[in-house]
Amino acid sequence: MSVLVAYYSRTDITKKVAEEIAGRLNADTEEIVSTVKYDGKIGYARAGKDAMTVKIIELGDLKYDPSDYDTVYLGVPVWAGKAANPVISYIKQNEGKFNNVKFFVTAGANGFESSFKQMEEFVGKAPLKTLAITTKEVKNGEFKEKLDSFLD
Numbered sequence: 001m002s003v004l005v006a007y008y009s010r011t012d013i014t015k016k017v018a019e020e021i022a023g024r025l026n027a028d029t030e031e032i033v034s035t036v037k038y039d040g041k042i043g044y045a046r047a048g049k050d051a052m053t054v055k056i057i058e059l060g061d062l063k064y065d066p067s068d069y070d071t072v073y074l075g076v077p078v079w080a081g082k083a084a085n086p087v088i089s090y091i092k093q094n095e096g097k098f099n100n101v102k103f104f105v106t107a108g109a110n111g112f113e114s115s116f117k118q119m120e121e122f123v124g125k126a127p128l129k130t131l132a133i134t135t136k137e138v139k140n141g142e143f144k145e146k147l148d149s150f151l152d
Contacts, residue, residue, distance in 0.1 A: 007075030033060030
């Protein structure tokens with residue numbers, strides 16, 4: 001089974017989860033790169049605004065075509081109660097190219113369900129599985145235990 005792990009991470013929290021998943025599954029990894037700058041305090045504010053308006057943005061060059069994979073794991077942080085718009089932009093850019101998907105979402109405390117719902121709407125199909133992980137769980141390494149049932 002061919003697997004792609006595609007993710008966006010502003011603060012490396014989602015990246016840590018993506019790398020763990022890719023390592024366990026020997027999967028290809030696609031880091032979604034935004035051409036919009038979301039770093040620093042101004043970037044943080046811009047991120048929240050763009051997420052609330054579901055702004056579709058331009059992305060950096062992509063290496064992989066999701067249609068070449070049996071399953072694509074999509075990783076996203078929550079911004080203002082929504083899935084971060086670089087991942088929504090990635091999904092939109094690859095519309096109709098997802099065979100099977102699994103979603104993993106990272107957040108400080110909440111916004112998981114709304115992000116799962118939003119991603120499902122943009123992908124156009126229900127995910128095989130979802131996984132919600134808090135920032136605290138990633139920082140403490142506690143998320144690794146949650147991955148076992150998510151990856152099977």
